[in-house]
Amino acid sequence: MRRIARRIQRRTRHGVSARRFFLLACGVAAASAAAASFANGAVPIAPSQIAAILGAQLGIPPAWSFEPRQEAVLLAIRLPRVLLGALTGAVLAVAGAAVQGLLRNPLADPALLGISAGAALAAAATIVCAPALPVAIAGWAAWTLLPVTAFTGAVAATAIVHRLANRNGHTSVATVLLAGIAINAIAGAGTGLLAHLATDAQLRDITFWTLGSLAGATWPSLAVAAPMLAAALLLARPLVPALDLLLLGESEARHLGVDVEAVKRRIVLLVGLGVGAAVSITGIIGFVGLVVPHVVRLIAGPAHRTVLPASALLGAALLLAADLASRTAVAPAELPIGVLTGLIGGPFFLWLLTRNRAAAWV
Amino acid sequence: MLSKHPRQLAIAVFLITQSALAHGAAAAERIVALGGTVTEIVFALGAGASVVGVDSSSVHPAEVAGLPIVGYQRRLAAEGVLSLAPTRVLATDESGPPAAITQIRDAGVEVAVFKAAESADGAMRLIRDIAAALGRAARGEELVAQLTADLRGAGEAVAADGPRPRVLFIYARGPGTLSVAGRHTGADEMIRLAGATNAAADFDGFKPLSAEGVVAAAPEVVLMLSRGVDSLGGRDAALDLPGVMRTPAGASRRLVVMDDLYLLGFGPRMGRAVRELAVAVRAPAPGN
Amino acid sequence: MLEARDVVVHAGGAELLRGVSVAVRPGEVVAVIGPNGAGKSTLLRVLSGDVAPRAGTVSMDGVALARLPILEQARRRAVLAQGAELTFGFTALQVALLGRSPHLGTTTARRDRGIARAALRRARVHHLASRSYLTLSGGERQRVMLARALAQIWEAPAHGARYLLLDEPTAALDLAQQHGALEVARAMAETGTGVLVILHDLNLAARHARRVLLIANGRAVAQGTPAEVLREAVLESVFGIGVRVVADPVDGLPLVFARAAGGDVRHGSRLARSDARNSLLE
Numbered sequence: 001m002r003r004i005a006r007r008i009q010r011r012t013r014h015g016v017s018a019r020r021f022f023l024l025a026c027g028v029a030a031a032s033a034a035a036a037s038f039a040n041g042a043v044p045i046a047p048s049q050i051a052a053i054l055g056a057q058l059g060i061p062p063a064w065s066f067e068p069r070q071e072a073v074l075l076a077i078r079l080p081r082v083l084l085g086a087l088t089g090a091v092l093a094v095a096g097a098a099v100q101g102l103l104r105n106p107l108a109d110p111a112l113l114g115i116s117a118g119a120a121l122a123a124a125a126t127i128v129c130a131p132a133l134p135v136a137i138a139g140w141a142a143w144t145l146l147p148v149t150a151f152t153g154a155v156a157a158t159a160i161v162h163r164l165a166n167r168n169g170h171t172s173v174a175t176v177l178l179a180g181i182a183i184n185a186i187a188g189a190g191t192g193l194l195a196h197l198a199t200d201a202q203l204r205d206i207t208f209w210t211l212g213s214l215a216g217a218t219w220p221s222l223a224v225a226a227p228m229l230a231a232a233l234l235l236a237r238p239l240v241p242a243l244d245l246l247l248l249g250e251s252e253a254r255h256l257g258v259d260v261e262a263v264k265r266r267i268v269l270l271v272g273l274g275v276g277a278a279v280s281i282t283g284i285i286g287f288v289g290l291v292v293p294h295v296v297r298l299i300a301g302p303a304h305r306t307v308l309p310a311s312a313l314l315g316a317a318l319l320l321a322a323d324l325a326s327r328t329a330v331a332p333a334e335l336p337i338g339v340l341t342g343l344i345g346g347p348f349f350l351w352l353l354t355r356n357r358a359a360a361w362v
Numbered sequence: 363m364l365s366k367h368p369r370q371l372a373i374a375v376f377l378i379t380q381s382a383l384a385h386g387a388a389a390a391e392r393i394v395a396l397g398g399t400v401t402e403i404v405f406a407l408g409a410g411a412s413v414v415g416v417d418s419s420s421v422h423p424a425e426v427a428g429l430p431i432v433g434y435q436r437r438l439a440a441e442g443v444l445s446l447a448p449t450r451v452l453a454t455d456e457s458g459p460p461a462a463i464t465q466i467r468d469a470g471v472e473v474a475v476f477k478a479a480e481s482a483d484g485a486m487r488l489i490r491d492i493a494a495a496l497g498r499a500a501r502g503e504e505l506v507a508q509l510t511a512d513l514r515g516a517g518e519a520v521a522a523d524g525p526r527p528r529v530l531f532i533y534a535r536g537p538g539t540l541s542v543a544g545r546h547t548g549a550d551e552m553i554r555l556a557g558a559t560n561a562a563a564d565f566d567g568f569k570p571l572s573a574e575g576v577v578a579a580a581p582e583v584v585l586m587l588s589r590g591v592d593s594l595g596g597r598d599a600a601l602d603l604p605g606v607m608r609t610p611a612g613a614s615r616r617l618v619v620m621d622d623l624y625l626l627g628f629g630p631r632m633g634r635a636v637r638e639l640a641v642a643v644r645a646p647a648p649g650n
Numbered sequence: 651m652l653e654a655r656d657v658v659v660h661a662g663g664a665e666l667l668r669g670v671s672v673a674v675r676p677g678e679v680v681a682v683i684g685p686n687g688a689g690k691s692t693l694l695r696v697l698s699g700d701v702a703p704r705a706g707t708v709s710m711d712g713v714a715l716a717r718l719p720i721l722e723q724a725r726r727r728a729v730l731a732q733g734a735e736l737t738f739g740f741t742a743l744q745v746a747l748l749g750r751s752p753h754l755g756t757t758t759a760r761r762d763r764g765i766a767r768a769a770l771r772r773a774r775v776h777h778l779a780s781r782s783y784l785t786l787s788g789g790e791r792q793r794v795m796l797a798r799a800l801a802q803i804w805e806a807p808a809h810g811a812r813y814l815l816l817d818e819p820t821a822a823l824d825l826a827q828q829h830g831a832l833e834v835a836r837a838m839a840e841t842g843t844g845v846l847v848i849l850h851d852l853n854l855a856a857r858h859a860r861r862v863l864l865i866a867n868g869r870a871v872a873q874g875t876p877a878e879v880l881r882e883a884v885l886e887s888v889f890g891i892g893v894r895v896v897a898d899p900v901d902g903l904p905l906v907f908a909r910a911a912g913g914d915v916r917h918g919s920r921l922a923r924s925d926a927r928n929s930l931l932e
Contacts, residue, residue, distance in 0.1 A: 042441045042445030043444050043445045069444055072465070072468050073441050073469065076465055077444075077465055106737075143460050144460075199568060204434065204436060205437075215440075215461070245751055247736060248736055248748065251698075251700055252731070255698060255699075255729040256724050256748065257720050257751065257752040259720065297738070297739075301739065301744070302738040302740055303744060327439065331442055332415060333431060333439060334433060334442060
């Protein structure tokens with residue numbers, strides 16, 4: 001009798017701490033990726049020098065010498081880049097989980113809503129039309145204005161989708177999907193037209209923007225983007241119970257006390273704001289929102305209490321690892337990060353799927 | 363014996379070490395050159411030994427082959443450039459993104475920006491500016507003199523009242539994307555310098571190719587870049603483009619192909635390029 | 651009391667309910683029967699707050715549903731509708747736990763887990779607690795969902811009664827499981843819950859409900875005890891098939907048989923329409 005009780009106890013305890021252990025593991029992955037990303041790059045900086053540089057910031061006299069070049073790289077290039085990478089990875093993954101909950105399909109992705117396409121169209125338009133502006137501001141406009149217009153494009157796409165899908169206070173999920181497809185088509189056509197009209201240099205700019213990069217991480221740009229990214233993450237947190245219930249179906253969720261319309265609006269808002277802010281600084285980084293929550297579910301099940309925080313941590317880890325590879329693989333040049341998130345995430349996802357053949361839709 | 367004149371000895375040692383230091387400092391210069399023409403000029407000025415990195419468009423002279431490439435000029439990685447420990451970066455107004463340039467400057471590396479040239483005067487100004495930046499003004503003047511002589515020679519090769527062939531410059535990025543150079547383009551300037559007429563002179567900048575437009579322009583010679591011809595699949599494919607086929611150029615199979623940087627670089631080799639172009643557009647049709 | 655009074659429901663130009671009234675009283679099981687398309691599910695959706703009637707009132711314990719916050723409604727009324735499709739691999743225990751969501755903040759996680767397990771036990775699916783929902787059969791899934799609904803109203807609220815609305819909870823269940831599920835509903839009623847259940851099987855209704863409501867074409871045709879409502883004439887006119895009603899020799903409750911063409915008798919359940927009318931009925 002006692003043996004059975006103890007075994008049950010152990011199972012329950014194991015059940016509770018299994019979740020905590022998993023989240024801890026995700027946290028360790030994120031922290032390691034951040035540390036590795038911070039400490040490595042094209043410019044060699046020894047760990048002792050890193051300590052000295054950071055210490056100098058805090059007023060501690062440096063015990064090891066370092067060059068001003070290394071200090072600039074560490075504090076002005078790598079540090080904002082690591083912060084942006086972590087926030088962006090977290091937001092993309094959480095937005096992916098939210099869209100999958102909204103559409104009740106584990107294969108959904110924020111790109112389905114047309115957000116990235118809207119941002120890409122706005123960016124392409126900015127790049128191609130900038131020379132039409134007075135020469136004085138054309139150069140400035142093309143770069144400084146770019147994140148602003150890209151964000152506007154993302155928000156506009158989100159607003160259009162929401163407007164189309166929302167009738168009498170009721171958001172039709174099917175219409176969200178269809179509207180997203182329409183936006184993707186229109187934006188794709190527009191971007192294609194702009195690419196056709198573009199000069200060689202402009203076309204390369206558009207292409208690079210579409211392939212994604214964390215190179216736009218500077219302290220000024222982070223000062224604008226970071227609050228929005230953080231806001232998106234904070235918006236997601238209280239949605240955890242509602243997201244679980246939404247998976248049962250909308251009427252079932254309502255029967256269980258969820259204000260379904262408000263939750264749907266909030267999901268669209270958080271995805272539009274978060275992904276819009278991310279895309280405007282980094283360009284399009286795909287795959288994170290699709291793969292990370294899926295992988296988390298394969299390991300830990302679909303309860304959002306685990307899926308959201310784990311996705312945030314693993315999304316950050318994935319993006320930081322991809323960024324590290326992009327900065328060091330072909331140094332002194334850089335690879336586009338979107339290619340790398342696919343190369344890292346894709347095969348890993350396939351491997352997990354083959355291990356878990358029983359689980360159809362997790 | 364020298365010890366009898368310690369002050370002279372001290373001065374002599376001082377002078378020797380100073381000149382050694384000056385020579386050493388010049389040799390310790392580490393330059394990252396961005397832009398095919400900028401790189402070309404730096405090497406032509408004799409400072410090639412100081413170049414530690416170039417961008418992807420720097421393909422001349424042959425010595426750049428082994429150098430690290432920092433990537434596409436408009437999409438620099440600041441840390442990548444800094445990893446070469448440059449003392450200065452020579453860039454064009456095309457170089458970017460501005461955030462990366464700022465980061466490089468903030469790291470204490472001087473970034474000198476030069477305006478790309480689109481004319482003979484521009485080329486000479488660019489040579490002089492870079493020469494001044496590198497402290498090789500004398501050599502710069504030599505290059506300018508050489509360029510002037512080349513251009514004069516090219517002009518003489520073109521008879522004043524001789525034929526001015528109608529030339530159409532087609533820019534190709536694969537069969538799907540073709541555009542034609544109008545006025546105020548580098549191609550237009552080179553055609554003019556070569557004593558020919560731009561067949562597409564009724565608009566500015568680049569315009570997408572339309573078969574009818576090309577036929578209406580009726581060029582006698584088509585001018586293309588080697589990379590563009592490759593992207594179309596060869597000379598015959600280029601001459602068989604719809605529209606081109608039905609022009610005098612297409613009929614007589616007169617296509618002039620030149621290297622991108624050579625034709626449109628507007629650098630030290632510009633004069634030779636003009637001469638080559640002038641001769642090529644007057645060459646008889648193949649098979650005649 | 652969960653009550654709908656004279657409710658009229660229109661949708662897309664059609665009149666789904668024309669002035670139907672029903673009261674779900676605590677401690678009582680009400681069965682709603684009728685042909686397909688009669689308006690049974692619509693009536694349930696009015697009571698669950700999914701559909702607002704064009705006319706008439708619907709109220710829970712005296713307060714109009716429109717004025718009760720949905721969280722408050724969810725704490726006292728559980729709904730088990732048809733066609734709920736869960737495509738994510740929650741465990742059966744996690745599904746049952748979802749039923750506890752309306753009570754977030756008023757209870758502890760440990761207590762909720764205990765209730766969820768007890769609900770699974772009551773629905774006879776406790777052995778499936780750590781199985782993934784997606785690996786369960788149709789019948790097992792239905793009982794897990796029933797457990798979820800039970801967990802939702804496991805405890806009596808501070809004031810007011812509890813209500814359980816079930817839309818054909820026996821569709822995928824075998825013979826024994828069907829009666830098992832309805833016994834659970836009856837047991838809930840005995841603890842003070844008001845239960846409304848839509849059924850196709852007239853005999854199940856007769857055995858487990860205290861009152862039966864017969865609906866056809868959006869109207870209430872008959873309401874009363876099973877013996878009062880399950881009469882041959884009215885059943886024939888409503889279902890369009892010959893029926894025979896006898897009294898069960900053991901407990902006296904009505905037993906309904908449908909009569910197919912050729913005089914064969916079949917058990918009174920979901921049946922195809924038959925044109926034959928046997929004169930023996932009259």
